[in-house]
Structure formats: C-alpha cells, structure tokens
Amino acid sequence: MAQMTMIQAITDAMRTELKNDENVLVFGEDVGQNGGVFRATEGLQKEYGEDRVFDTPLAESGIIGLSVGLSTQGFRPVPEIQFFGFVYEAMDAINGQAARMRYRSGGTKNIPITIRSPFGGGVHTPELHADSLEGLIAQQPGVRVVIPSTPYDAKGLLISSIRNNDPVVYLEHMKLYRSFRGEVPEEEYTVDLDKADIKREGSDITLIAYGAMVHSALKAADELEKEGINAEVIDLRTVSPVDYDTIIESVKKTNRVVMIQEAQRQAGIGGQVMSEIQERAILHLEAPVLRVTAPDTVYPFTAAEEVWLPDHQDIIEKAKQAINF
Amino acid sequence: MLKNSIEDIENQFEIIQILNEEGEIVNKEEMPDLSDDDLKELMRRMVYTRVLDQRSIALNRQGRLGFYAPTAGQEASQLGSQFAIEKEDYLLPAYRDVPQLIWQGLPLSKAFLFSRGHFKGNQMPEGVNAMSPQIIIGAQYIQAAGVGLGLKKRGEKAIAITYTGDGGASQGDFYEGINFAGAYKANNVFVVQNNQFAISVPVEKQSAANTVAQKSVAAGIPGVRVDGMDVLAVYKAVRDARERAINGEGPSLIETVTYRYGPHTMAGDDPTRYRTEELDDEWEKKDPLIRFRKYLEAKGLWSEEEENKTIETAKEEIKAAIKEADGVEKQKVTDLISIMHEELPANLKEQMEEYKEKESK
Ligand SMILES: Cc1ncc(C[n+]2csc(CCOP(=O)(O)OP(=O)(O)O)c2C)c(N)n1
Numbered sequence: 001m002a003q004m005t006m007i008q009a010i011t012d013a014m015r016t017e018l019k020n021d022e023n024v025l026v027f028g029e030d031v032g033q034n035g036g037v038f039r040a041t042e043g044l045q046k047e048y049g050e051d052r053v054f055d056t057p058l059a060e061s062g063i064i065g066l067s068v069g070l071s072t073q074g075f076r077p078v079p080e081i082q083f084f085g086f087v088y089e090a091m092d093a094i095n096g097q098a099a100r101m102r103y104r105s106g107g108t109k110n111i112p113i114t115i116r117s118p119f120g121g122g123v124h125t126p127e128l129h130a131d132s133l134e135g136l137i138a139q140q141p142g143v144r145v146v147i148p149s150t151p152y153d154a155k156g157l158l159i160s161s162i163r164n165n166d167p168v169v170y171l172e173h174m175k176l177y178r179s180f181r182g183e184v185p186e187e188e189y190t191v192d193l194d195k196a197d198i199k200r201e202g203s204d205i206t207l208i209a210y211g212a213m214v215h216s217a218l219k220a221a222d223e224l225e226k227e228g229i230n231a232e233v234i235d236l237r238t239v240s241p242v243d244y245d246t247i248i249e250s251v252k253k254t255n256r257v258v259m260i261q262e263a264q265r266q267a268g269i270g271g272q273v274m275s276e277i278q279e280r281a282i283l284h285l286e287a288p289v290l291r292v293t294a295p296d297t298v299y300p301f302t303a304a305e306e307v308w309l310p311d312h313q314d315i316i317e318k319a320k321q322a323i324n325f
Numbered sequence: 326m327l328k329n330s331i332e333d334i335e336n337q338f339e340i341i342q343i344l345n346e347e348g349e350i351v352n353k354e355e356m357p358d359l360s361d362d363d364l365k366e367l368m369r370r371m372v373y374t375r376v377l378d379q380r381s382i383a384l385n386r387q388g389r390l391g392f393y394a395p396t397a398g399q400e401a402s403q404l405g406s407q408f409a410i411e412k413e414d415y416l417l418p419a420y421r422d423v424p425q426l427i428w429q430g431l432p433l434s435k436a437f438l439f440s441r442g443h444f445k446g447n448q449m450p451e452g453v454n455a456m457s458p459q460i461i462i463g464a465q466y467i468q469a470a471g472v473g474l475g476l477k478k479r480g481e482k483a484i485a486i487t488y489t490g491d492g493g494a495s496q497g498d499f500y501e502g503i504n505f506a507g508a509y510k511a512n513n514v515f516v517v518q519n520n521q522f523a524i525s526v527p528v529e530k531q532s533a534a535n536t537v538a539q540k541s542v543a544a545g546i547p548g549v550r551v552d553g554m555d556v557l558a559v560y561k562a563v564r565d566a567r568e569r570a571i572n573g574e575g576p577s578l579i580e581t582v583t584y585r586y587g588p589h590t591m592a593g594d595d596p597t598r599y600r601t602e603e604l605d606d607e608w609e610k611k612d613p614l615i616r617f618r619k620y621l622e623a624k625g626l627w628s629e630e631e632e633n634k635t636i637e638t639a640k641e642e643i644k645a646a647i648k649e650a651d652g653v654e655k656q657k658v659t660d661l662i663s664i665m666h667e668e669l670p671a672n673l674k675e676q677m678e679e680y681k682e683k684e685s686k
Binding site for chain 1: 592665
C-alpha cells in the first residue's frame, strides 16, 4: 500500500476512472496544463490528452450547464468548481437543473456528474474561498453531497461518485489536502456512498462530524480519554443523504451526542441530524443533543479565522456538558 | 444565411496606440488634452505604483500582508483609466484593481488592511465613491450597471467605472452587465484589462472571439481596443467614454491589451507552468513606464532625480502605512457579528455574548 496525502488520493481516483472509462471527462478552470490551482489534476492532461482533460472558459454556470449537456451524450463529467465559494454562480445549474434532470425526464435520464470542489477554512484564503456551503446543496433533493476526511475514503468515495449515475457534489476540505498521509491501495476500490464510518469506537458519548472536523473530534476524543470519557467518533462521509442507521445504533449505545460542523449554526447539516436523532431515539437520550458550530457570520476573510473556526476545545466543552447533564 | 463576416467585425477592433514603445507619439489626432503637470503626475503615479507592487510582494512573502494580486505591467491600464475619471464618479474594482482605489482616495493603510482581511479595509473614507475589491469574477459588472442607472436617474454628471479581466469577459455577469447598461443607456464605462491569462488559461481559450472589445457589438454599445501599455491611449479611451456617458449617450466597453508580469496572486501561482520566458520578455519590452519615461524625458518633463524622489516617497509612505495598519486593533469575531445586520437579530445577540466571553479569555 502507498502512503498518500488526500490530494494525491483524489488525483489517483480521477486517474483510475479516466483509465477505466473513456467517457469520463475532467474539466474546469485551470485544470488542464496547470493541473488545477491545488494540483489536484496534476499530470492528467498529459496522460489522457486535451480531449478528456481540459480548461474551460471562466464561468461556473457554464461549467455545470455543459456537464448536464455532456451527460445526455453518455459522458461522465467530473467538473471542478475552483473554490466552493463560487458555487453561487452555478446554483441554478446544480440545484435547479442537474439535480432535477432525472425527475424532469420522468426517471429516464442518467446525470452522472461529479462536481469536485475545495472548501473549508483555516488556510488563510480571501473572501468566498473558505465557506462551508454544503447545506445549500443538501437541501436539494436529487443530488448527493460527499465529504471525505481521510486519503483512503477520498479515493474510494470519489471513484464511487464518478460511477454513480446521479449527480454528486464532492467537497474536499483544503486543510486536509496535504496535512497528513494515510494508507491508500494503489489498485482500484470503492467506498460506499450514503454510509457513515465509525472512525473511533467508544461507549460514553457519540461525536458526529464530517470533513476537517472529524480530526478535531478525534483529537477531542483523545483528550477526553485522559479524563476517563470514552467517545465514539462518527464520520458522516455522505452528508446528504445521512446514514441514520449508523448514528442511531451508536446513540443507543452511548445515549449522548455532540454534533459538530464547521459551517455556521443556522440551517446546516447539524440541525438536520440532531432533529432526526430526537425523532428516532429520544428515549435513548440521557442529555440534549448538543452542537458545536461556527457563529452566524460570513467566514472571516483571513483575520480572526482561528477564533471563528470551531476546534477540539469547543468539542471537549460540549461533550462534558452532555456527560454532566 | 450565416454569411456575416466575423473577420469584418474583428477588423473594426484593431489596437489603438498613441505612444509607441520608443516613446514617440504615433497618433496625433487622438492625443489627449493633458497639461505638463498632468503628464508628470501620471508618471509619478506609475512609478509609485510599481514600487508599491514590489513592496507588497515582499511584505506578503514576510507574512505581513495577506491576499495580494500583483499589478506590475498593468500600470498604464489601471492608472491611465483612473486618471480619466473624477472624484464624483463611482469605482467598482476587481481584486487586482487596488491601485485605482488608492488613487481615488483609499488610504494605503486601508489597502493593507483589506489585504489582511480586516473589515476596516473595506470602509471607504467619506467622499470616495467605491466598492471594495470584488473577489467573485464578474459580479461587479452587473452591479456597475445598477450604479450607472442610478446615477442617470438622479441626473448626475457622473459615471460608474468597473473592471474585469479577459477571463472575466466569459462570465454571464459580464454580458448581463454590458447588456443591461446598454438597454438603459446607463452612465457606465466598462473596462476589460486583457492581460492575456486568466490564472493559467490563455485568452485564446476563453472564446472564439479574437478580441474582447467586439463583444460590445452584441450589446449594442461602442467598444474599443487600446494598447494597454500606453497610458495615453488608455486615458483617452476612458475619457471619451466618460464624456459620452455623462452626455446621456450610454455605456462603452474598453479592452486594454496588457500583461501581468508577476504571478496571478501570491498564493502559490507559478507562471512558469503556463508562460514562456520569451513571452514575458516580449511584453516587458512594451513596458508602460519605460515608454512614458522616454517620452517625458524627451520633453524635459522627467529626470532621474524625479524618479528617485518618487521611489523614496513611495517607500516612506508605504512604511508609514504598514505601521499604521499594524496599529489597528486586531479583528475579532465580535466585530464580525456586529457588522452582519443593522441591528443584531436574536441569534447573533446570543452569539455576541458567547464570543465576548471567549475573547475575554
Ligand atoms: C466566480 C469566480 N470564479 C473563479 C474565481 C477564481 N479566479 C480568481 S482570478 C481568476 C482568473 C481571472 O482572470 P481574469 O479575469 O483574466 O483577470 P486577471 O486575474 O488576469 O486580472 C479565477 C479563475 C473567482 N475568484 N471567482
């Protein structure tokens, strides 16, 4: 097995699918010769040619609209939105069009589009380059939202997304791109969509997170361990739709939950998960389901981001609150 | 059918130059009406802004600035166009257009605060009619149409000027902006600084159209393509467009053909991945400062002393401005909470208390 960073695993997944299926096309702003602004598509144009890996004109609605059209011709587009803060430009193309094409064709058309995009804070980017906007897409039926937190999951989930016949928005947390390496098989494999993963087993409390917050939750769990609190950490991996089976099973065991998201508190994935838990398992709860989020402001353009972003201390605090309830 | 000649259309958009690379006036009829003092001031601003660019890059590398998009190479396009507008005009810049904002009256220290992501860098001083630099490519273009229409409805003798790049001219907002402004004959001047690349993507890949200026045809507004390394040509084009707009004749589109010498931004872009050294050299020969300096020196309006004095002044003022920016209180989450709405809604009231406590630790 190879040791890869998350971004290497992502490149490897695209390479695998470009090789497996000649209908896979990779495109977006700067993804060709430049290999993407983060180098996620590094070398792919050289290997697979400009016909299959190419730069687009600068227009996000164009990129996704084009993808919808290409899918009607049997292609499997893997477009990139350079930073997810630019998704507003493509909201109609994604939520108003791609997500509704199967419905609009009476269930007959496949829309196998995988929209990749970097997101997330902590890397000192300018305005609209760090926002966690997964909730905007999650509200739309007909499209999945997938967010890996490890190199292994990143490759397997991206391959699954590309092979899936419905649209997927696949979000890559920028802070995880190169911050650590993990074991990634060189051969192809898939990780199931719509399935959460228990990243750490525990019996006293369940910490639910996704993206970079999985690592903050794991760090919090290590600290809590020193105080005799044994936390289970669930990585949602697909944030829409959510795998409630895994969550409820864990809740039945721990009876306490902290939901963690990097996004603002208002109307996010967290609120959705929490309300489902109380609907499905209220009698198993020993404390209110608590949450850790960012405040309801826009993402601070560089300055103040350390305080703005939730961290493991915030998680520890909430976990203790739940335990001592 | 389909017999109209694209070539004929494109031929109407040849590059207009007034000052050639040797510093000679090659187009007397278009020579703008500028006094000797104006000419010297334009040179001073270009030299100053080149120093500001070099210092900003250095400060960024030292971690003392945040977001920065280099400007060297584009001085004629940026400063010639800004020189053609008036204090009452309204400026909608993109992220690379900080120099225009500065010469329109934004204090340097605020430009540095903007780079650092501090909200005070976005607060325009009294009398500076401008938005802060736009990050979303193209968004300023359609907003500019609204500003231009507003000025027209108010009967102001003022215009809205906005900027984007060759890449930006592919965005829907670009087309919508010039189309709306045209439909309302709004008080607008639209500038596209065609610096040949949108990050790594060459302008040839943006469109089948060989010029940006010709996109004006579809919007039904006049367009012109000027040498963007020639400060006189840029000035004249914008001045004429402004004149038209305040006379109620509607918007214009100006393409300035230029080049960015540096990386796209200071966040890891490596131009050697997509540009050759030969291309860089070719463009550096067209440098806007070199030709204007030659022209002014021949007229006895500029000297090495003046150049050095300008450089020294720039360095001192930059140093003082950084010091001033350093002295501004660090941005807090509670600052952000307080600027989200005019009045704090309930959720933010709660969070204000929570973060006050966090920040006091
Ligand atoms: C809507 C949107 N899409 C993409 C980007 C990322 N991006 C920033 S600058 C840039 C290239 C812009 O090129 P151009 O318009 O030619 O202007 P230049 O930077 O050359 O001045 C891109 C793709 C963005 N900021 N906003």
